[in-house]
Amino acid sequence: MLQRAELTKYFKSTLFIPQLKSKTKDAVLKELLDLFVQVKYIRNRDLVLEMLHQREKLGSTGIGKNVAIPHGRTTATSDVIVAFGRSEQGIDFDAIDKKPVHLFFMVIAPPHDEGNVYLPILGSLVTVLNLKKNRDKLLKVNTFEEFIEVITGES
Amino acid sequence: MAKTSLELLVSLQDLDLMIEEADEVKKLGFSVTGSTELIKAREELAKSISRPLLSRYEQLRAKIKRAVVPVKDDICLGCFLRQPTSRGVRGREDEQIFTCENCGRMLYWLE
Ligand SMILES: [Zn+2]
Numbered sequence: 105m106l107q108r109a110e111l112t113k114y115f116k117s118t119l120f121i122p123q124l125k126s127k128t129k130d131a132v133l134k135e136l137l138d139l140f141v142q143v144k145y146i147r148n149r150d151l152v153l154e155m156l157h158q159r160e161k162l163g164s165t166g167i168g169k170n171v172a173i174p175h176g177r178t179t180a181t182s183d184v185i186v187a188f189g190r191s192e193q194g195i196d197f198d199a200i201d202k203k204p205v206h207l208f209f210m211v212i213a214p215p216h217d218e219g220n221v222y223l224p225i226l227g228s229l230v231t232v233l234n235l236k237k238n239r240d241k242l243l244k245v246n247t248f249e250e251f252i253e254v255i256t257g258e259s
Numbered sequence: 260m261a262k263t264s265l266e267l268l269v270s271l272q273d274l275d276l277m278i279e280e281a282d283e284v285k286k287l288g289f290s291v292t293g294s295t296e297l298i299k300a301r302e303e304l305a306k307s308i309s310r311p312l313l314s315r316y317e318q319l320r321a322k323i324k325r326a327v328v329p330v331k332d333d334i335c336l337g338c339f340l341r342q343p344t345s346r347g348v349r350g351r352e353d354e355q356i357f358t359c360e361n362c363g364r365m366l367y368w369l370e
Contacts, residue, residue, distance in 0.1 A: 147329075147369045151266060155273040162281060162297050163290035173289075177276040179269040179367050182331040200290045215276060215325045216336060223283055230288045 106224040108232065108257050114211075114225060115255065117248040118143045119187035124208070129197050133157070133174060136187050136210040146181045146212065156210075166199025171233045175211035175226060184213040184222055186229075188251060190242070207233065207242050265327075265356050267308050268316055269367055272327050274301045275320070312356070319364060327365045338362035 119139045126132035133156050140146045159165065159176045166172040187210040194204025209229055213222040232238050232255065241254045253259035262270070278297055285291040305313055319326035328337035335342055340361040357366045 147367075148266070148269075151262075151269055151273070154270060155277070158274060158297060158300060159277060161300070162277060162293045165289060167288060167290070175284075176273065177280070178273050179327050179329055180369070182329050182336055182369055214329055214336060215272065216328065223280070223287065226284065226289075227287045234288075 105231065106221060106228040108228065108255060111225060111228050111232075112252050112255050114184055114186045114221075115188065115248075115252065116143065116185065119185060120248045120251060121187075121189040122246065124189045124191040124195070126191070127193075127195060129160075129195065132189065132191070132195050132197070132208060133160075133210075136174070136189050136208060139187050140181075140185065140210075140212060145183060145185050146178065148180045151180050152176075152178050152212065160198070164198040164200060166197035166205050167230065167233075168199055168201035168203065169233070169236075169239060170194065170199075170203055170206040171209075171239065172197045172199065172205040172207070173209045173211060173226065173229055173233075175213075177213045177215055177217075177222065179215050181212055181214050184211070184217050184225065186211050186225065207239060209233075264309065264312055265365070265367060267304065268312070268327050268356075268365065271301065271304050271308065271316065272320075272325070274304065316365070323362065323364065325364065327367055328359070330366045330368045331370070335359040335362065335364065335366060337364040342366070 126135045141149045146152050155176045155178050156174055165174045189208040191206050194206050197205040245251045281291050316326045333342045338361050
């Protein structure tokens with residue numbers, strides 16, 4: 105597990121979408137992934153998109169309670185980065201509890217990652233998002249700064 | 260567009276990493292029900308890769324776990340050695356695949 109303050113290092117204001125446009129599972133994976141492409145964190149969008157689709161075959165990353173954490177390692181990146189997106193109306197993401205997903209965290213990691221933080225990041229996100237008060241706050245944040253405060257537990 | 264041999268290897272490795280870590284991801288609270296399907300997809304993908312290249316991948320994987328690694332700022336992210344600007348040593352079987360002179364991993368340039 106990773107300390108919550110540590111966790112914030114892996115978010116970027118450029119990878120933060122408080123109002124997702126997407127309405128389907130496929131579209132939201134692309135919309136989030138495109139952020140990584142724009143900031144040049146990944147080299148080949150199609151390869152990473154394919155990886156994310158394969159990951160969904162392993163089991164939906166919609167973990168329930170309106171949360172999804174699509175993730176995977178790919179050879180097409182060098183850094184561990186997390187993007188956040190929020191959908192007000194919710195998206196059918198094939199989640200384990202069948203509920204629409206409002207909160208999305210996309211975690212992309214290289215094959216090797218310095219300090220082996222990839223799995224601890226996933227674990228910490230699950231822990232933070234298991235708490236209703238954190239989910240409720242994340243549904244309301246307006247800015248990246250407010251978002252980070254929720255992640256660190258300062259708000 | 261058809262994938263290059265290197266891109267096929269990248270997809271194969273991405274699948275292998277996913278299969279390898281499935282149990283750990285499950286422990287974290289994710290639903291993991293499609294392992295069989297994923298292994299099948301992996302086998303299918305492997306068929307599309309030339310025999311010599313696939314066996315080179317498998318040998319590297321057995322020896323050093325990650326057979327293909329990204330290169331960023333000319334640094335091999337497998338062993339962190341700077342690659343010469345000549346882009347290292349050319350691979351034997353496939354003209355587009357280069358290997359790290361130091362660790363022998365196949366290289367995937369990020370830029
Ligand atoms: Zn190397």
